[in-house]
């Protein structure tokens with residue numbers, strides 16, 4: 001599982017998220033203010049692009 005952090009859009013508290021869960025549509029709650037963080041349509045493509053690049057890097061690293 002790839003874990004990462006994003007800042008809460010409301011209070012800027014770092015929220016630990018699992019990228020694959022997020023991509024699957026899972027929403028995460030801010031531990032501080034209980035705001036819900038999930039992917040909207042516009043950010044989905046951004047995360048997907050980032051993950052694709054990340055996978056490509058892993059493949060390259062594996063071959064090196």
Ligand SMILES: [Zn+2]
Pocket residue numbers: 008009010011012013030031032033034035
């Ligand atoms: Zn918050």
